[in-house]
Amino acid sequence: MAEFFAKAKTMVTTRPEHAAAAELDWALVQRVQTGDVRAFDQLITKYRERLFAIVYNLTSNREDASDLTQEAFIKAFRSIGYFKGQSSFFTWLYRIAVNAALTHLKRNRLRKFFSFENLDQEISQTEVLEVLAERTQTDKSTLVNELQEKLNEALQRLSLKHRTVVVLFEIEGLSHQEIAQVMDCSEGTVRSRLHYAKQQLQSYLQDYLR
């Protein structure tokens, strides 16, 4: 039975590298299910940064993102016994994290407090930043801070569903099919939400898009 689900899980995963990762994850999950808690540490190390990035980009608050990521891992650990492998582990884990973030955002709809994460040094070497700095005749560090603020503002103006799709597709690089599995909707819905969200973002960020 386990082999059957493992095959099914591989089939629903679109990309080959994801399929290989899913196989490895499934082996780790089975070890956790048999009582090897250390195997879960490997899963945490593998997914903590991606999970944090998703939650951070949804909330635009680093403290909330930290708490929610931990909460997602604890939930996953508690219910890993119920995970049967019908979907890939990362889809299942992403769904837990996204649901935790969305529930948090719905509860605290009125409380909007941003706290941005640090930007790494690599950003200053990006071509986009070079172009924008030259065009606006602005200092790079000033431009970086301004862009970070504007991007987070623009994302927060989107509805939760649209924001989630943009974060998962454009920032995390998930496929439409994977997003559909995480959000429990059809691929068509993902595409239409993405299209609408991009239109909205284009209008919010038109000063930079020339």
Added chain:
Amino acid sequence: MSQPNNPPPKVTLEDLLRLKRHERPGPEYWERFDRELRGGMLRAFVTPEPWAWRWTRRVVARATPWMTAGAAAGLVMAFAMHSRLSLPMAEHRLPAPAAMEEMTAPVKLAANDATADKALLNTTTAAGSLENVGDARTKDVVAVLAESSQPTTDPKVSALTTLPGKPADDVRYAADTLENVAMLSRGSGMAY
């Protein structure tokens, strides 16, 4: 001759959104994160679930098949009750069986009316040949018909007076009584 300058590359929305990938915490953050997460997992592992939550989950797990079966049985019963209740209501809407029979029964003509009926079927028949009709209602019609010596050419009237079934039958239906023909001819002022 100076070479034309290349236009600056266009910045797309995707380029801007990709910048967000650079917002990530440093390695020192992950050390703290791991420590906190381990503490949280240990608490979750050690702290038992609240009794209410455990009890609810157990009850729901046990009751789910029974609840499904009960809901299905309820639906079947509701459907059966509805169909049983709605049947007498439908009967009430209809006229009493006796009245129905009377309304739909063919009218039997007297033996001596057969000639008159045949004559009425053919509207071109002369009124004079209908004098031996015995029925009172038919007599009225005959009187009306007698007022007119001209044969009708109106197709509507012809259609009305054409009775179903074989013309030779001595049966005609209540819905097409000759009264209707008479009333129509009076109401429309037709010379009949």
